[in-house]
Structures are given as C-alpha cells and as structure tokens.
Amino acid sequence: MANAERPPGKNFNDQLYDLLFKNYLWQSIFRTGYPNTPRNQMLVVATNVFLHLHPTRIHRTHVKITHTYCLGGLSFFMFLGLTVTGVLLMFYYVPSVERAYADIQALETNVRFGLLLRNLHRWMAHAMIILVLLHMMRVFYTGAYKPPREFNWVVGVILFVLTLLLSFTGYLLPWDQLAFWAITVGTTMIGSAPVLGDESKFLLLGGFEVGSNALIRFYTLHVIGLPLIISIFMAVHFWRVRRDGGLARPL
Amino acid sequence: MVSQVLTAVRARPRREREEEVLVWPDLVFIEFISAIIFTIALLVLSAFINAPLLDRADPNTTPNPSKAPWYFLNLQELLLHMEPAWAGVIVPTIALILLGAIPYWDRSNAGQGKWFASKDSIKITVWAFCIASLLTIWLILYDGAKHVEWTEDIIRGTGLNSDFTWPTWLDWARNLRGLDTGINWDDLSFSLGGFTIFQDWRAIPLGIPGTTTDPWLLNLNFPSFLSQQVVPVATMVGLPLLLVGFTKRKLGWIHSRRDIALLVFTGFIAVFIVTTAVGQFFRGQGQELRPPWDIVVVEE
Numbered sequence A: 001m002a003n004a005e006r007p008p009g010k011n012f013n014d015q016l017y018d019l020l021f022k023n024y025l026w027q028s029i030f031r032t033g034y035p036n037t038p039r040n041q042m043l044v045v046a047t048n049v050f051l052h053l054h055p056t057r058i059h060r061t062h063v064k065i066t067h068t069y070c071l072g073g074l075s076f077f078m079f080l081g082l083t084v085t086g087v088l089l090m091f092y093y094v095p096s097v098e099r100a101y102a103d104i105q106a107l108e109t110n111v112r113f114g115l116l117l118r119n120l121h122r123w124m125a126h127a128m129i130i131l132v133l134l135h136m137m138r139v140f141y142t143g144a145y146k147p148p149r150e151f152n153w154v155v156g157v158i159l160f161v162l163t164l165l166l167s168f169t170g171y172l173l174p175w176d177q178l179a180f181w182a183i184t185v186g187t188t189m190i191g192s193a194p195v196l197g198d199e200s201k202f203l204l205l206g207g208f209e210v211g212s213n214a215l216i217r218f219y220t221l222h223v224i225g226l227p228l229i230i231s232i233f234m235a236v237h238f239w240r241v242r243r244d245g246g247l248a249r250p251l
Numbered sequence B: 001m002v003s004q005v006l007t008a009v010r011a012r013p014r015r016e017r018e019e020e021v022l023v024w025p026d027l028v029f030i031e032f033i034s035a036i037i038f039t040i041a042l043l044v045l046s047a048f049i050n051a052p053l054l055d056r057a058d059p060n061t062t063p064n065p066s067k068a069p070w071y072f073l074n075l076q077e078l079l080l081h082m083e084p085a086w087a088g089v090i091v092p093t094i095a096l097i098l099l100g101a102i103p104y105w106d107r108s109n110a111g112q113g114k115w116f117a118s119k120d121s122i123k124i125t126v127w128a129f130c131i132a133s134l135l136t137i138w139l140i141l142y143d144g145a146k147h148v149e150w151t152e153d154i155i156r157g158t159g160l161n162s163d164f165t166w167p168t169w170l171d172w173a174r175n176l177r178g179l180d181t182g183i184n185w186d187d188l189s190f191s192l193g194g195f196t197i198f199q200d201w202r203a204i205p206l207g208i209p210g211t212t213t214d215p216w217l218l219n220l221n222f223p224s225f226l227s228q229q230v231v232p233v234a235t236m237v238g239l240p241l242l243l244v245g246f247t248k249r250k251l252g253w254i255h256s257r258r259d260i261a262l263l264v265f266t267g268f269i270a271v272f273i274v275t276t277a278v279g280q281f282f283r284g285q286g287q288e289l290r291p292p293w294d295i296v297v298v299e300e
C-alpha cells in the first residue's frame, strides 16, 4: 500500500525500466510493463490467467507465513511439478509387462537426466502427500473449517483421498518387486470389503491378480483419469476459498 | 433470493479495506520464493537419493515382509490386529466420513481463522497427542505379546527360575488372538434348549430352513468374532470416548465441541503417525516387531 504513483523523470532506473518492459517484445507477451503502481498490481492479478486464482487484496494476517505456511499452495505446486515431470516420463515409458521394467532401467541409465527425472517425480509425490496432510492439520488447528467453509473441508478430504490414489496407482508402474507386492498387499485389502470387495478388486485389477490388465488400468488412471478428476476438485477447492470470503479469520 | 445475491457481492466495509494488503507483491513474492526453495530442495534431494528400483516383478517370489506403500502402512498395521474387512475397508471409510463430518458437527464460528484459539486448546492437543501415541504403542506391544517375552526374560534373569515360561493358564492374556486360542471354549460351553452355546456358535444354524443359500452367520466362529471384531472395534470406539470423558470431567479442559474435535482429531493424527511409523520401521519378517536395524527382506 505504501507504493505511491511513480514521480515523472528519467534517471537510470527509469531508463532501465523502459528498456526492459517498454519494448515491443515484452509488451506483445504481457501487454503491460512491470506493474509498479498499486492500481496496475491489482490489475495484473485480476487479469493474468495464472494469478487470477488470487483475489487482488488480502487481509494482512494472511500473508504472514506462519498463518498458512504456504502449505495448500505448495501442495498445488507439487501437483504442477508432478504433471511436468510425469509428462516427460511418459516419453520413455510403455505400460506393458514386457517393457515397463526395462523402460525404467533404460531411463535411469541411457537417458540424460533420466534418473534425476524419475527421482524428482518420486520424491515430489511423497512430498505432496506429506504437504497435503500438513495442510489439513493447519486448516484444522486454525479452525478454518468452520462455517461457511464446511463444504470446502469436505472437498479437501476428497482431494486427500485422490492424492493417495494417484500415488498408489503410480506405485505399480515401475513393475519391480516393490511395486508388484505393494499393490498386491493393497488390493488384497480392498478385496476384503464386506460388500462388493471381490468385485471392486476385480474391477481395479482387470483380473484376479496383478498382471498386464492391472498395469494398463493403473497407468490409465494414473496419467489421465485421476489427474483430471483431481484438477476438477482443485478448481472447486480454490473457487470455494474465494467464494467463502477468502481465508478464515476471527470474527 | 435477491437479498442473498446482494450479500454475495456486497463490498467489504472500509475499515477492513485498510487492513488489507495487495496480493502483488506481498503474497505473490512469498509464493514465488517458497516455490523456489522447494524446487531447489527437491532437486538436491533427487540428486543424492535415488528412487528405489528392485528386481523385475516376479509373482513367484514373495518378499518377506511385503509392505504396502508407506501411507497405507497404518491400515496394514490394523490388519495385524483385526478382521481384514474392518482394517482394510470399514475403519478407513468410517474415519474419512467422520473427518469430513467435523465441520457439520462443530458449527460454532468462535475462534475461527486463528491458531489454537480456544482456551485450553494447546493443552488438549499436547495431551491428546501424547496419550494417544502411548496407548497405541502399548496396544501394539501387547498384541505382539511383548509383555510375555519381557516377563520371561526378567524372571529368567533374576535367576529364581531360569527356564520360566508364560503359564498356560494365562494364555488368554498373551494377545488378542489368545482370547480365541488361549481359552478352552469347550469347557465354557453350556447347554440351552438343545444347543451347546459357544461350541455351537462356531456353526450357528441361522440359515432359512429349506433354502440352499449360504447364510453368512452359518460359520460364525464366536471366539474369533470376539477377538478379531468385537474387542478391537470396542477399543477403537471406547478409548476415544473414555479420553473425552476423562479430559472433560477430571481435567476440566473441554468447554465446547471444538475442544472435543481437537482432542479426537489430534488423537487420530497421533495414531496415524504411530501406526505408519511402526509399519515402516518396526515390522520385519512375518510382520514381527523388530528394531529398524534388524529388518531384512528375504525373498521366498
């Protein structure tokens, strides 16, 4: 708020500013210069496709790091990072029982930065689960689920489940012993449901045990089905944060 | 209807406006910096620690122990103590429903948007976390029959009886399954109108006469029903209730539904953490309790 409108005059800074932001190329992309007045700063947040998830102004207490620890935002950032690394992984991976394991090996040894790519994807997935859990705890301990935010808390619980499912479906894809047996243990648990247990297990695996049908189902869910669903719920989640009047604050 | 629409678009009062800051730069920069920090941290982590890749999947060699991914190890831990349908499906489903229902039950606006706003909330949180962790650890040790092992070690160690073993008449107190196998249920049976109660509960005739449908209670095995369903479920419901009662009556810290929610949610988090950690670090071959340095995976 302290920023006043810029006074006129051409010192070095202004010249640099003009050089960087008032040229044809920059303005063709961003349409405006760097937003250096409060008015323009609000405009850029309201009109930029990425920034418009935000309101233009928020309450002072909510920009304190210790209020949210950025946990929801970081969960979302992990999702974006996982999408980018995941798309790159798809270039090298074929979800067939014959090829999957060899593809991962080849990725790790023959592809430049392939191992780094795989590591990043793996650790981001773990980080996302932990961040989502911590985000849930921050929402709980700040009492931010209370009316009118009840439903957004429910959307959050669904996001948590979807996050776990995304991670679980990805776990099978390397087709190594870890993957195979973890999914066997996991799907056996599903099979023990008192109603429709065997049926849901069969549906998920495309058979009675983990095999090529299971691999293709997990792959499809992992790379397109669940990401689409979680994106929809995230959109609702962020929309509701805005609609419910921004972050919760004491009455 | 009109008034509802109006409330939705009502401008905020001027006083609040003065309390507000601009998202750009104040928030956007924080987000930007935290994203950079996380990117760097994850890059460094990925440069030094490799994602695991074991041998190619082989349905014919089972690793022992076989473990689910870490975030499901809490459920796999439950699986060791109760009927799989409860551990794998019913308990998590109910837990998620209860979690989602919290705001519909604790509906007062008091103290929203502020860390630990209610009067005794920090005390409640610390207390719930400690007691729930301790109780969970204790239950896991009990069901792993660790008290049997330790009693034997101690009594042998004192030299009073160097080959002391847990007495058979106390077999029911070994662990939960001991209730099932350590009691001679036949001795406890009694006759009632042509049925021998208990003995017959292993094959209770609840089918509809004259039909061939397989009635699910036909093979109800009462002892294992008791040890794998009734006792574990009663524990999971009873302990939180006792904890709420104790904290309210004896400690006097509960003043609202929010405080109960704090207590139970924190207990849930504690149980989640403890069971996950036990599953990840303390379960060795045959899912036996082992210290972390003692855990090797063998393929069978």
Ligand code: HEM
Residues within 6 Å of the ligand: A068, A070, A071, A072, A073, A074, A075, A076, A132, A133, A135, A136, A139, A144, A145, A149, A152, A153, A154, A155, A156, A157, A159, A160, A163, A234, A237, A241, A246, A247, A248, B113
């Ligand atoms: C993929 C998972 C999730 C993402 C990406 C996400 C993202 C976000 C973001 C960016 C915010 C804005 C404030 C902040 O950063 O703390 C937020 C707020 C919120 N989240 Fe989430 N969230 C997720 C999961 C959850 C879960 C598991 C819950 C609860 C069970 C939850 C409940 C809420 C609620 C009630 C708010 C409003 C908080 C307030 O008004 O202070 N979210 N979420």
